[in-house]
């Protein structure tokens with residue numbers, strides 16, 4: 001997993017793609033921005049897909065688990 005070089009966070013969001021990112025894309029790397037310190041870095045495409053595919057449903061699932069516990 002890619003980590004931020006500055007704060008070691010693994011929380012990234014997609015960065016705006018720029019023309020100078022093309023050489024990186026050719027090496028299957030995509031620009032992302034650290035959510036914590038906003039540093040710009042590159043990560044693998046598979047990691048990028050993971051960022052995109054992160055479902056909001058994961059949070060509601062945790063809530064459902066809480067509810068089941070509460071019913072007991």
Ligand SMILES: [Zn+2]
Nearest residue numbers: 004007034037
């Ligand atoms: Zn950072």
